[in-house]
Amino acid sequence: MLESLSTRLARVVKTMKGEARLTESNTADMLREIRMALLEADVALPVVREFIAKVKERALGQDVVGSLSPGQALVGVVHRELANVIGADLGKEASQINLATQPPAIILMAGLQGAGKTTTVAKLAKHLIDTRKKKVLTVSGDVYRPAAIEQLKTVTGQAGAEWFPSTPDQKPVDIARAALDYARNHYFDVLIVDTAGRLAIDDAMMKEIAELHAAIKPIETLFVVDAMQGQDAVNVAKAFSDALPLTGVVLTKTDGDSRGGAALSVRHITGKPIKFIGVSEKIGGLEAFDADGFANRILGMGDIVALVQEATKAIDVAEAQKLAEKLKKGNRFDLEDFKAQIGQMKNMGGMQGILDKLPAQFQQAASQVNQDEAAKKVRRMEGIINSMTPGERAKPELIKATRKRRIAAGAGVTVQEVNRLLNEFDQIAGMMKKMQGGGLGKMMRAMGG
Numbered sequence: 001m002l003e004s005l006s007t008r009l010a011r012v013v014k015t016m017k018g019e020a021r022l023t024e025s026n027t028a029d030m031l032r033e034i035r036m037a038l039l040e041a042d043v044a045l046p047v048v049r050e051f052i053a054k055v056k057e058r059a060l061g062q063d064v065v066g067s068l069s070p071g072q073a074l075v076g077v078v079h080r081e082l083a084n085v086i087g088a089d090l091g092k093e094a095s096q097i098n099l100a101t102q103p104p105a106i107i108l109m110a111g112l113q114g115a116g117k118t119t120t121v122a123k124l125a126k127h128l129i130d131t132r133k134k135k136v137l138t139v140s141g142d143v144y145r146p147a148a149i150e151q152l153k154t155v156t157g158q159a160g161a162e163w164f165p166s167t168p169d170q171k172p173v174d175i176a177r178a179a180l181d182y183a184r185n186h187y188f189d190v191l192i193v194d195t196a197g198r199l200a201i202d203d204a205m206m207k208e209i210a211e212l213h214a215a216i217k218p219i220e221t222l223f224v225v226d227a228m229q230g231q232d233a234v235n236v237a238k239a240f241s242d243a244l245p246l247t248g249v250v251l252t253k254t255d256g257d258s259r260g261g262a263a264l265s266v267r268h269i270t271g272k273p274i275k276f277i278g279v280s281e282k283i284g285g286l287e288a289f290d291a292d293g294f295a296n297r298i299l300g301m302g303d304i305v306a307l308v309q310e311a312t313k314a315i316d317v318a319e320a321q322k323l324a325e326k327l328k329k330g331n332r333f334d335l336e337d338f339k340a341q342i343g344q345m346k347n348m349g350g351m352q353g354i355l356d357k358l359p360a361q362f363q364q365a366a367s368q369v370n371q372d373e374a375a376k377k378v379r380r381m382e383g384i385i386n387s388m389t390p391g392e393r394a395k396p397e398l399i400k401a402t403r404k405r406r407i408a409a410g411a412g413v414t415v416q417e418v419n420r421l422l423n424e425f426d427q428i429a430g431m432m433k434k435m436q437g438g439g440l441g442k443m444m445r446a447m448g449g
């Protein structure tokens with residue numbers, strides 16, 4: 001898992017102190033750790049080699065600026081390279097779906113069975129309807145599994161798009177042509193074509209999809225791949241990339257444990273941008289791929305922007321915007337804000353979304369408690385904050401021992417628990433403060449010099 005990358009990096013950063021330049025010898029340990037962590041994360045060996053070589057080339061001879069340690073400077077280099085490997089160098093437009101053609105714009109989905117194609121068709125349809133106001137038609141060319149055709153019908157309905165019927169006795173090419181005629185005659189902007197997958201790479205499947213591609217000439221051919229598929233993702237990506245002129249990648253199930261490794265390999269092997277990531281099985285669970293943010297997460301540094309975005313999506317837009325505004329103006333993050341964040345975590349019906357974006361040390365702490373415990377803890381934390389005066393919530397440093405006892409009694413908890421809450425608040429507030437004033441991106445650039 002890539003979580004171990006951040007843990008490993010953090011350990012090495014601590015040991016690298018007091019040198020003014022990055023050199024062969026002071027970066028060797030760190031590079032070894034990175035290499036091991038990437039291999040553990042199932043990133044393909046050639047990709048790892050190339051990545052390490054690039055980091056080394058960029059790092060050597062760099063001056064360590066300001067109060068940074070060489071370790072921190074190296075993390076800056078690693079972050080930038082990581083972001084570039086997964087596509088930051090392509091810019092934000094790379095994740096847009098290209099619809100610049102005579103309508104309907106055809107999007108062809110390719111990938112193994114179970115990769116998440118059908119789910120992604122519906123998510124993408126919803127995305128194009130909601131954000132680009134398009135009229136979307138979907139059709140399934142999966143003539144081997146009638147259930148897959150039915151599944152597409154159901155999820156297309158949920159997306160608010162239209163579904164074009166197909167049956168197992170038809171040929172995929174005929175189905176796609178009929179759907180295309182229908183889309184033209186009914187003025188659809190977009191036609192998304194779902195295809196049959198197999199459990200493993202298979203020549204007949206590749207031939208079929210290549211024929212389909214030649215017949216309908218899609219403007220986008222998206223390779224859908226499961227982020228949980230480790231080393232295998234590389235072979236699958238290669239096979240599809242050889243058979244089809246792909247235009248982009250959708251990485252699904254990044255909400256599972258082992259995201260990251262596949263992103264690195266697949267981007268490298270296909271040479272195509274990752275356009276979207278799947279972040280839940282729900283129809284809204286598709287996000288435009290953000291290479292910088294993803295690199296941050298891989299490195300375990302957390303990301304205030306993503307944190308606020310997550311909270312925004314979850315429940316309370318106004319609340320999250322208020323917090324973002326407040327922080328942007330340079331105001332401090334206080335216990336009221338902390339309480340609002342805790343409340344949102346609870347509302348999300350699972351804290352994973354937010355936890356994923358926190359730095360590794362918080363994630364570790366968090367993963368040790370199970371969700372029920374966490375929910376209980378949230379209620380107790382809210383109880384403690386509710387027992388404070390508004391003045392104390394704004395300036396927690398005012399809370400002295402006698403007040404702590406009163407607060408504990410009021411909330412029905414021990415003084416230790418009050419102390420623990422204040423400590424946790426301090427940590428988060430410290431992190432927020434660090435991320436204020438330009439955000440993480442700027443901090444990282446400053447690190448790299």
Ligand code: GDP
Nearest residue numbers: 113114115116117118119252253278279280281
């Ligand atoms: P297909 O065979 O490629 O069409 O795959 P499906 O669309 O049927 O997806 C296979 C399974 O993966 C289904 O149970 C989906 O709900 C699930 N799935 C797809 N995308 C995601 C995702 O981003 N996150 C999670 N958690 N599950 C997903």
